[in-house]
Amino acid sequence: MDTLTHSCYLGFDFSTQQLKVVAIDEKLQVICQSSVQFDSDLPEFRTQGGVHIHEDGVTVTSPVLMWVKALDLILEKMNDELMSVGFDFSHIKAVSGSGQQHGSVYWKKGARHTLQHLDPASCLHILLQDRFAVQDSPVWMDSSTTDQCRSLESAVGGPQQLADITGSRAYERFTANQIAKIHQLYPDKYNETERISLVSSFAASLFLGDYGAIDYSDGSGMNLMNIFSKKWSESCLKATAPQLAEKLGDPMPSTAVLGPVSPYFIKRFGFPVDCKVVAFTGDNPGSLAGMHLQEGDIAVSLGTSDTVFLWVKEPRPTVEGHVFCNPVHCESYMGLICYKNGSLTREKIRNKCAGGSWEDFSSALRSSPRGNNGNIGFYFDAVEITPSAVGIHRFDQHDAKVASFTPEVEIRALVEGQFLAKRLHAQKLGYKIVSVTRVLATGGGSANKDILQVLSDVFNAPVYTIDVANSACLGSAYRAMHGLVAETGKSFAEVVSEAPRAQLAARPTTGAEKVYGPLLKRYADLEAKILMHTTQQ
């Protein structure tokens, strides 16, 4: 094998329940992968699903040392995995990674010095065991900071004003509100803190042997960074905690090379001296890279909850959804929208209207007209996130509220309604459908061709399916590769042009836009109505 094809790149994903790693070669082929499950591989930390849910039911944390120990473990495993395919750590040109978003790590004073002088004879979790001011890191599942959210919003003039600066209104899981809580409840721990990292930049720091910068994309999930100037917002910093800017360090582009891998990795594992650490980012931005989303694309993940990622050029932050800096293209943005009523609602309507059969559900979609003769439905069994509303609301072609639909109309109303909502809220965040737009569908629901045909018609764009089981991890490996050439102006799209392609699953039917353009307008008006009557059934 020649030296070029014998190089590889590592992508890590520090997610909620596990740490994963994937290695790719120069041709972007996955050569091997490994994972550590926190609950079962590290039972001494006694987590469930990788977290501790505290007695109050709203505080959710993970032990920071568990993440460190998981890295010790996965590197040992990966050594064997690489050997089994004829590689070893000396072939690695660059590493990057992603982490669950919003979670925070509090390094104790003196920890930087420790990171810079790690003894290669010992494990990371032993070397770093007393190096954190806060042992239990708050994670994205925490919802204990409502007071801090309201106070941050009022300090900057309200929720929309905060979204205008940081890309999102205040959310409990966002890092500013978690930091404010730590400062208020444990001022000593806050004062003992030398550096605050996100899960992503904490992981980068381990590889770097120094504090790794927070990247712009994951930094957008903090309610602290101005997503346009890409600097910490003075008013947000001030409203959160004292001396915060110095504890955060300056954010950096997501494509930046942070530096060479630390001597610890060279001596302990045999990484090459010129192996680079490319900025780590959040798992959702990592997935955008893993799916190689391009300008104008939208990714729709149809799972328990539905998630939408957007590539946006000119974002318009709102109080619904999030705008992050784009992880692979400095001048662009990414939108993220979460919908709570996803596959459980689709299954409920399938059970009620199609006798539990996806086949019958599909045939109802095939035999009903596009636009559903003007009938529109909203199906929010659980309180919806986007928009904030609840209940089942059905409207006929004259916008009159009706109590029920026939099974066939109900099935189409559900599917069209879910996709109209996605298009509506994506457009509200500044998303524009352009001639090259692709809709990338993932998740369990994307297996159904008839659902995908409705998706294609509603967006008037072709739908492609893509397997994203490892998207954040794979995206990190791609980003590691791109990071090495980003400075030369080479685009991420060029670097991943040889990566496995998404498969075309549906094309829009001729005339679809004539049906769904006007329907979208009506859907938006009706949605505004139900916001005011959220308890009606």
Ligand code: XUL
């Ligand atoms: C996004 C979010 C989660 C985490 C967990 O805002 O909170 O998706 O990133 O993986």
